Amino acid sequence: MSAGIKRAMSDQDNQQPEADSSATTRSAERHRDRGRRRHRQLPRHLEASINMDELRELVGLINDNGLTDFELEREGFHVKIGRNLYGERPATAPVLPPIEHHAIPAAGSAVQSKPTATPPHPGAHAEEAASEDQDLHLITSPIVGTFYRSPSPTAESFVRIGSHVEPSTVVCIIEAMKLMNEIQAETSGEVVKIYVENGQAVEFGQPLYGIRQT
Amino acid sequence: MNGPRRFRKILIANRGEIACRIIWTCKEMGIGTVAVHSDVDRDSLHVRFADESVCIGPAPSAQSYLNIPAIISAAEIFNVDAIHPGYGFLAESAYFAEICEACNIKFIGPRPNVIQLMGEKVEARRAMAAAGVPILPGSPDAITSEEEGIRLAREIGFPVIVKASAGGGGRGMRVVHSEGELGHALETASTEAAAAFKSGDVYIERFVERPRHIEIQVLADEHGECVYLGERECSIQRRHQKLLEEAPSPMMTPELRQQMGEAAVAACKSIGYSSAGTFEFLLDEDQRFYFMEMNTRIQVEHPVTEMVTLTDIVRNQIRIAEGEPLGFTQDDVIMVGHSIECRINAENPETFVPSPGKITTFNLPGGPGVRVDTYVYPEYRVPPFYDSLIAKVVVHARTRDLAIARMRRALEAMVIEGISTTIPLHLKIMNDPVYQAGNFSTRFLEDFLSHNGGRSSGTASAALTGAAV
Numbered sequence: 273m274s275a276g277i278k279r280a281m282s283d284q285d286n287q288q289p290e291a292d293s294s295a296t297t298r299s300a301e302r303h304r305d306r307g308r309r310r311h312r313q314l315p316r317h318l319e320a321s322i323n324m325d326e327l328r329e330l331v332g333l334i335n336d337n338g339l340t341d342f343e344l345e346r347e348g349f350h351v352k353i354g355r356n357l358y359g360e361r362p363a364t365a366p367v368l369p370p371i372e373h374h375a376i377p378a379a380g381s382a383v384q385s386k387p388t389a390t391p392p393h394p395g396a397h398a399e400e401a402a403s404e405d406q407d408l409h410l411i412t413s414p415i416v417g418t419f420y421r422s423p424s425p426t427a428e429s430f431v432r433i434g435s436h437v438e439p440s441t442v443v444c445i446i447e448a449m450k451l452m453n454e455i456q457a458e459t460s461g462e463v464v465k466i467y468v469e470n471g472q473a474v475e476f477g478q479p480l481y482g483i484r485q486t
Numbered sequence: 487m488n489g490p491r492r493f494r495k496i497l498i499a500n501r502g503e504i505a506c507r508i509i510w511t512c513k514e515m516g517i518g519t520v521a522v523h524s525d526v527d528r529d530s531l532h533v534r535f536a537d538e539s540v541c542i543g544p545a546p547s548a549q550s551y552l553n554i555p556a557i558i559s560a561a562e563i564f565n566v567d568a569i570h571p572g573y574g575f576l577a578e579s580a581y582f583a584e585i586c587e588a589c590n591i592k593f594i595g596p597r598p599n600v601i602q603l604m605g606e607k608v609e610a611r612r613a614m615a616a617a618g619v620p621i622l623p624g625s626p627d628a629i630t631s632e633e634e635g636i637r638l639a640r641e642i643g644f645p646v647i648v649k650a651s652a653g654g655g656g657r658g659m660r661v662v663h664s665e666g667e668l669g670h671a672l673e674t675a676s677t678e679a680a681a682a683f684k685s686g687d688v689y690i691e692r693f694v695e696r697p698r699h700i701e702i703q704v705l706a707d708e709h710g711e712c713v714y715l716g717e718r719e720c721s722i723q724r725r726h727q728k729l730l731e732e733a734p735s736p737m738m739t740p741e742l743r744q745q746m747g748e749a750a751v752a753a754c755k756s757i758g759y760s761s762a763g764t765f766e767f768l769l770d771e772d773q774r775f776y777f778m779e780m781n782t783r784i785q786v787e788h789p790v791t792e793m794v795t796l797t798d799i800v801r802n803q804i805r806i807a808e809g810e811p812l813g814f815t816q817d818d819v820i821m822v823g824h825s826i827e828c829r830i831n832a833e834n835p836e837t838f839v840p841s842p843g844k845i846t847t848f849n850l851p852g853g854p855g856v857r858v859d860t861y862v863y864p865e866y867r868v869p870p871f872y873d874s875l876i877a878k879v880v881v882h883a884r885t886r887d888l889a890i891a892r893m894r895r896a897l898e899a900m901v902i903e904g905i906s907t908t909i910p911l912h913l914k915i916m917n918d919p920v921y922q923a924g925n926f927s928t929r930f931l932e933d934f935l936s937h938n939g940g941r942s943s944g945t946a947s948a949a950l951t952g953a954a955v
Contacts, residue, residue, distance in 0.1 A: 327585075327588065328588055331588065373876075391521075391533070391534065391535075391536055391537060391538060391539050392538055393533075393539040393541065394540055394563075395537065395541065407649055415555070415556060415559065416540060416542050416556045416559040416560045416562065416563065417559050417563070447557060448555060448556075448559035449558055449559050449562065449589070473540075473563040473564075475540040475541040475542065475560075475617045476525065476542050476543045476544070476556065477525050477541050477544075477551075478541070482864075
């Protein structure tokens with residue numbers, strides 16, 4: 273087991289955190305580093321940073337020990353994992369817009385007719401709503417995942433209508449593959465619109481917040 | 487292995503015509519489909535016809551169709567049972583297949599270790615030699631010194647070709663006619679290989695001047711059963727990209743087909759292969775066949791095999807991935823008639839310069855024995871970010887002559903305006919006496935272009951055989 277994995281912390285089992293104070297300092301430094309959007313993006317050549325055996329060990333470790341908080345850094349690769357913060361996700365698909373029936377092009381015709389309607393996708397309603405707000409700056413999702421408006425189910429929302437944001441303000445979390453990605457505003461202004469609901473699936477480019485910039 | 491389990495939902499990790507192709511079979515099987523797409527592909531046909539869709543990134547493939555976290559995240563959100571990778575993109579990524587496994591999503595293809603093995607050319611050749619499949623005389627391992635290279639080249643016999651172990655598509659390849667050229671060729675090929683494929687390992691093998699490229703389609707289930715579905719003739723290539731394919735090969739005999747097919751099946755069993763796959767062979771002037779490489783995925787030209795064997799390869803891939811036994815034996819495999827496929831690219835038919843843009847007029851051919859696999863439609867804007875294949879026109883008829891006449895008729899009825907396409911080039915090939923005679927090698931297109939006024943492929947590398955998509 274690599275040294276990185278040994279630094280796991282677990283609230284649930286009341287184990288003493290094995291991380292020493294230097295890990296905490298490093299963690300604090302990272303929190304201060306707000307210069308860029310802090311969503312974790314797997315580098316293209318992931319093989320250099322983490323291999324499949326380690327990834328399997330990670331996931332196994334989390335599952336087996338019921339860990340809720342886990343942080344790992346090695347070779348410039350930083351992983352922060354939160355589990356069970358929102359309870360088990362329901363097995364059914366998340367809430368999507370209702371199925372739109374679209375015309376089936378005539379079969380066997382020489383001319384292929386163009387399909388008229390788009391099937392349901394996570395961003396459909398949000399895009400409609402956002403398209404009306406031409407003068408607002410849209411914060412859009414940079415990844416595919418599940419949107420959460422607060423750091424945990426019991427905590428306050430990161431922002432609400434009327435909140436003021438700075439570029440480094442964390443506005444939401446998007447969970448992807450059990451990893452919590454904090455999304456920053458990257459602009460200054462006031463939150464005027466919220467286009468998504470807590471726990472909703474979001475796609476790349478989906479509007480999340482409408483900001484009146486200042 | 488677990489018992490059979492039906493998929494409720496499949497995510498298609500691809501785009502374009504193959505994504506549509508997979509969706510069609512899923513619909514026939516009653517399986518739900520999830521399409522992933524980049525933001526510029528929002529209006530693409532596969533997005534329209536899938537049951538659900540999700541945007542996974544911006545236009546560049548690295549951030550969308552090659553973006554593993556985005557695809558896996560989408561698969562989890564939509565709660566899919568399996569992912570079909572199509573061809574290209576992540577279809578031969580052992581890493582992606584491993585991640586699917588780790589996330590309890592079935593990757594529709596062979597196991598990761600098998601993908602890994604056949605993806606590495608030196609290892610693949612070694613495995614094939616061990617399985618009794620003829621390989622081109624060549625170095626068993628990567629070349630470590632010029633002296634070793636010269637010694638081996640003398641054994642093999644000049645001319646030889648230096649090839650990248652990790653690559654294909656014509657890069658990292660050099661033809662060598664004499665000992666004096668070998669040292670320089672090893673160096674430059676290795677440098678090119680390192681730049682293109684991250685590994686500078688090269689090996690050498692015999693070079694055949696006028697080879698034919700014949701490939702064997704296999705299907706293997708996860709219970710050790712395997713069959714071959716005949717061959718495809720793929721010698722008509724430009725810079726290692728196939729232009730048109732046909733089944734059966736006009737020069738094939740039943741005996742040779744059986745030899746090649748049985749060699750492929752034996753190889754599959756020895757490496758533990760499952761799902762669909764293709765063995766690419768090179769045939770020399772004496773009709774001897776040699777293993778070139780294996781593609782551990784469905785191929786672009788799979789339709790010609792489907793037409794003559796009356797099979798649905800995507801359907802078989804899905805059933806195999808569900809854990810079903812193959813359900814038929816080699817004796818059940820039939821070959822009926824002749825099929826030809828022309829790959830229609832959005833390119834200038836003479837200069838081959840890509841021609842993205844908006845399609846204004848669009849008419850698809852129909853009628854007896856015509857199949858078109860496409861993802862474009864009238865008013866559709868072909869994006870500039872991806873490969874230029876926009877449609878495959880496939881015909882099936884009783885004989886090769888009838889198939890050629892049918893293809894000519896179908897191409898004439900295929901009207902695409904607003905962009906340039908290679909339809910005129912395919913029409914010329916159908917009318918070419920060398921093509922009609924059926925006796926051609928991979929040199930065909932180079933000779934054809936130089937006789938027909940179009941810009942010839944020209945360079946020495948055009949004559950090389952190797953990994954062709």
